[in-house]
Amino acid sequence: MSLDIFLMQLFGGISLFTILVLMALGLAIVFGLMGVINMAHGELMALGAYVTYLVAWVFEHYLPGLMGIYLFFAIAAAFIVTFAFGWVLERVFIRFLYKRPLDTLLATWGLSLVLQQTYRSAFGAQEVSVPMTAWLSGAWEPVPGIQLPLNRLFIVALTILVSVMLYYMLFKTRWGLRIRAVTQNRQMSGAAGINTDRVDATTFAVGSGLAGIAGSVFTMVGSTNPLTGQIYIVDSFIVVVFGGVQSLLGTFLSGFVIAQTQTTLEFILSGSMARVTILLFVIVVLYFRPNGLFAAKVR
Amino acid sequence: MSIRGIAKHAEVLGYVGLAVVLLAVLPAVLDEFRLNLVSKYLCFALVGVGIVLVWGYAGILSLGQGIFFGLGGYLMAMFLKLEASAPELPDFMVWSSTEVLPWWWEPYHSLTVTLVSIVVLPSLLAFVLAYAVFRRRIGGVYFAIVTLALALTLTVLLVGQQGYTGGANGITDFKTLLGWNIISDAGLVNLYFLQVVLLFVVMAAARFMVRSRLGKILIAVRDSEDRVRFSGYDTAMFKAFAFTIGAFFASLGGAMYSIQVGLITPTLVGAVASIEMVIYVAVGGRLSIVGAVIGALLVGWAKSLISENFPAVWLFFIGALFIIITMFLPSGLAGLLAGILNNGAEASGDNARAASNTAAGARAETPR
Numbered sequence: 001m002s003l004d005i006f007l008m009q010l011f012g013g014i015s016l017f018t019i020l021v022l023m024a025l026g027l028a029i030v031f032g033l034m035g036v037i038n039m040a041h042g043e044l045m046a047l048g049a050y051v052t053y054l055v056a057w058v059f060e061h062y063l064p065g066l067m068g069i070y071l072f073f074a075i076a077a078a079f080i081v082t083f084a085f086g087w088v089l090e091r092v093f094i095r096f097l098y099k100r101p102l103d104t105l106l107a108t109w110g111l112s113l114v115l116q117q118t119y120r121s122a123f124g125a126q127e128v129s130v131p132m133t134a135w136l137s138g139a140w141e142p143v144p145g146i147q148l149p150l151n152r153l154f155i156v157a158l159t160i161l162v163s164v165m166l167y168y169m170l171f172k173t174r175w176g177l178r179i180r181a182v183t184q185n186r187q188m189s190g191a192a193g194i195n196t197d198r199v200d201a202t203t204f205a206v207g208s209g210l211a212g213i214a215g216s217v218f219t220m221v222g223s224t225n226p227l228t229g230q231i232y233i234v235d236s237f238i239v240v241v242f243g244g245v246q247s248l249l250g251t252f253l254s255g256f257v258i259a260q261t262q263t264t265l266e267f268i269l270s271g272s273m274a275r276v277t278i279l280l281f282v283i284v285v286l287y288f289r290p291n292g293l294f295a296a297k298v299r
Numbered sequence: 300m301s302i303r304g305i306a307k308h309a310e311v312l313g314y315v316g317l318a319v320v321l322l323a324v325l326p327a328v329l330d331e332f333r334l335n336l337v338s339k340y341l342c343f344a345l346v347g348v349g350i351v352l353v354w355g356y357a358g359i360l361s362l363g364q365g366i367f368f369g370l371g372g373y374l375m376a377m378f379l380k381l382e383a384s385a386p387e388l389p390d391f392m393v394w395s396s397t398e399v400l401p402w403w404w405e406p407y408h409s410l411t412v413t414l415v416s417i418v419v420l421p422s423l424l425a426f427v428l429a430y431a432v433f434r435r436r437i438g439g440v441y442f443a444i445v446t447l448a449l450a451l452t453l454t455v456l457l458v459g460q461q462g463y464t465g466g467a468n469g470i471t472d473f474k475t476l477l478g479w480n481i482i483s484d485a486g487l488v489n490l491y492f493l494q495v496v497l498l499f500v501v502m503a504a505a506r507f508m509v510r511s512r513l514g515k516i517l518i519a520v521r522d523s524e525d526r527v528r529f530s531g532y533d534t535a536m537f538k539a540f541a542f543t544i545g546a547f548f549a550s551l552g553g554a555m556y557s558i559q560v561g562l563i564t565p566t567l568v569g570a571v572a573s574i575e576m577v578i579y580v581a582v583g584g585r586l587s588i589v590g591a592v593i594g595a596l597l598v599g600w601a602k603s604l605i606s607e608n609f610p611a612v613w614l615f616f617i618g619a620l621f622i623i624i625t626m627f628l629p630s631g632l633a634g635l636l637a638g639i640l641n642n643g644a645e646a647s648g649d650n651a652r653a654a655s656n657t658a659a660g661a662r663a664e665t666p667r
Contacts, residue, residue: 037440096626101440102360103625106581109574110621117614234451234570237444272459279452283445290437 007146013263014152015221018159019045019214021255023236024243025166026210028251031240033183033203035101036094039108041236042229043115044208047085048078048215049224050123056130056219071133071220075158078212086208090201098200112229119226127223136220155217162213163252166206170248179203242282244292254292258282309640313589314502321495331484335559338491340599341498342556347580347591348498348505349548354577355585356509357541358521359429359438363446364549364576366453367421369568371550373457373464374420375557377404378413379473379481390472395462404463410477417554418547425546426539433535438524450573457565469564473557481558490559497555498592501548505588508544517541549576578617581624584633594631 027041038044052074059070093111097104136154139147170176181189182199190196214232218224235258243254258278265274286292325337346364353359380389381404387393388400406412428449432442457464464470473481480486508514519527520534528534557563566572575598583594598620605613628635 035440037444093622093626100625100629102443103629105360105362105440105443106574106577107622107625110578110618110625113614113618113621115618117611117618120614121611230571234444234448238448241441241444270459272455275455276452276459279448279455283448286437286441286445287431287435290435290441 009264009267010260011148011152012267013260014156016263017256017259018155019218019221019232020236020239020259021159021252022162022210022214022217023232024239024251024255025163025248026207026214027236028240028243028248029166029170029179029210030204030207033179034094034098034200036098036204037101037105037108037237038094038204038207039105039233040089040112040115040229041207041211042231042233043112043119044082044086044211044229045215045218045232046119046224046226046229047115048082048212049219049228050119050128050215051078051081051212052216052219053123053128053130053224060131067131068133068135071136071216074130074219075213075216078216079209080212082212082215083205083209087201087205089208090204094204095197095200112233116226116230123226125226127225129223130219132220151220155220158213158217162210163248166210167248169206175202238279238282241286242292247292250292309637310589313587313593317589317592318499321498322492326488326491331487334491335487336599336603337596338487338494338559339556340596341494341592342552342559343576343579343599344498344592344595345501345552345555346549346576347583347595348501348588349545349552350577350580351585351588351591352505352508352517352541352548353545354580355587356514356517356521357538358517359538359542360440360443360577361446361542361545362443362570362573362577363450364545365450365568365570365573366446367425367546367549368553368556368572368576369453369457369563369565370421370424371417371553372557372563372567373470373553374407374413374416374550375554376470376473376563377407378410379476379557380470381408382476383472383474389465389470391465391468391470392462395466397462401463417550421550422543422547426543429542430535430539433538436535438538447570447573450568450570454565454569457568464565467565469562469566470557471562471564473561476558482561487559490555494555494559497551501551502588502592505544505548509588513537513540575617578621578624580631581629582620582631584631586630587633590631590633 023041023045026044027038030036030038030041055074055077056070059067059073063070089111093107094104097107132151136151139149140153141147168176170179178189178194178199179202181192181194182196186196189199215224215228218228222228239255239258240251242258243250243252261281262274262278265277268274269277321337321341326334329337346368350361350364353361384390385408388397392400407416432438432445437445457469458467460466475481481490509517516527516532516537520532520537524534527537553563553567556567579595579598580591581594582598583590583592585591598617601616602613605616624631630637
């Protein structure tokens with residue numbers, strides 16, 4: 001493979017990588033903190049995508065002059081809506097199931113089915129897509145012959161920004177300190193005066209919000225339909241488990257490895273065989289490293 | 300019979316009632332088409348009995364029972380398809396320009412090989428997978444995710460290899476089983492009775508297992524695996540065994556499904572179908588064998604009813620069912636019934652005691 005094809009190929013995996021990473025980061029902090037498997041995480045991503053679609057529609061019809069920057073409002077709106085939804089979800093539903101992780105899995109799966117049908121009733125079964133922002137539709141040509149699409153560059157930058165912000169919040173703020181304390185020892189944290197209920201709710205909401213951003217990013221590389229979330233949910237879990245549940249860096253790297261391997265294999269094998277190979281590979285790796293590739297040595 | 304009597308014999312009554320309904324009432328009131336639908340639900344009931352063992356007793360949540368259901372179904376379908384299209388190639392192979400029968404299809408000209416495969420292959424796969432995973436002490440949600448990923452993998456594989464598996468349309472259009480017509484009304488009714496008999500055999504086997512010492516060890520493993528391991532048991536082996544039996548039952552269900560419904564598709568293998576199989580059991584009660592069968596019948600019937608009349612409502616219905624059952628009724632209808640009967644029995648017991656106390660001239664205060 002010559003260098004320029006290799007680079008373009010690498011870039012082809014980027015859109016999958018950004019979505020998987022944003023999804024998986026959200027899942028990872030929720031799972032790491034509460035041990036909750038949220039099967040409706042994919043539908044939260046779809047929610048973010050639909051919010052983006054709605055914001056784009058409003059701008060198109062009422063503020064056509066500002067179409068160039070609708071994306072920033074859409075991303076913010078997607079985050080805020082999914083954040084709020086996640087908060088409510090945690091308070092009225094998830095928190096009653098903490099002691100029963102397997103049941104949580106089934107209950108959130110039920111929730112995902114309800115949400116899918118809600119999207120289908122509200123937006124129809126067809127795919128919806130947003131107009132491409134003008135200043136993102138070109139390509140950057142660092143050297144002749146290598147064209148890097150601007151929208152891909154944008155989502156990579158966004159993903160890195162979000163990941164860095166998440167890292168900062170978790171490791172450099174009081175909020176993050178509380179989350180890490182509760183993750184390590186819930187009872188002691190409670191005894192030390194941390195409101196663990198509130199930490200749970202915020203964390204779940206932030207995890208949901210990340211899915212919302214993933215949805216927003218998704219609209220830039222694909223069209224949304226009610227089943228969009230379901231397509232990504234298992235892959236996102238694979239990324240989390242492969243990377244090691246307690247490690248954000250692991251999640252980030254495993255998202256990169258899986259997305260790149262997948263797109264490279266698709267180039268060589270057929271699409272379905274690529275997926276099969278990846279899934280089997282991950283299962284074999286998990287057999288030898290049950291805690292994931294980058295598991296922190298805990299306890 | 301008093302409430303106490305009912306509570307005492309609830310399980311036996313459940314079996315008898317189910318037998319009466321399946322063998323006498325349903326065949327009498329339903330036409331052939333509806334009866335065939337009941338056969339279809341009962342195929343999932345077979346899977347459900349396995350899930351009771353695996354999930355209810357051994358505490359392993361598998362989201363991949365569709366894998367074994369699908370393997371059984373596809374193995375049976377290969378035989379039926381070869382018989383239906385003999386001496387030519389199966390039609391989907393011709394369409395995908397596969398020119399010679401793949402070598403691994405060859406043995407399935409024989410019914411014996413097919414039946415042995417249906418029993419052996421899924422069980423073997425389940426055992427190897429489960430023993431390997433459980434030995435590494437991977438369990439709980441990780442195992443659920445691994446099985447889910449495997450179900451997804453198999454679906455992708457089946458859809459992708461169209462020339463060998465029929466792709467997304469699956470394998471369909473069967474005619475006979477060893478020359479015996481399986482698509483006529485009479486054939487379907489006979490198959491229904493065969494299905495019911497098979498179901499009761501499987502239920503009896505499952506009941507025997509959970510009431511034996513094996514069942515007790517499984518419960519112990521579920522509730523405190525470490526203690527059982529420290530007592531010297533190979534817990535991985537016990538869990539793998541339960542999982543293998545569950546896979547075997549699922550494979551039987553799949554094989555019966557292929558025969559009676561006349562098709563098998565990748566959809567039945569996938570993540571969505573696999574998780575749906577769990578809700579059948581959750582509705583009936585994860586610890587109750589009769590409950591699982593009744594759950595499969597009820598949810599299957601509701602699915603037919605809703606999909607025929609209000610297709611848009613189905614996902615709302617099944618989604619809400621998942622939420623309500625797990626949040627409010629974790630032991631399902633069987634648990635609900637047991638609760639009611641126990642309360643009733645307690646109340647009538649209290650009354651009886653109170654009566655005898657009064658009769659003896661003692662104070663009518665019943666200790667609580």
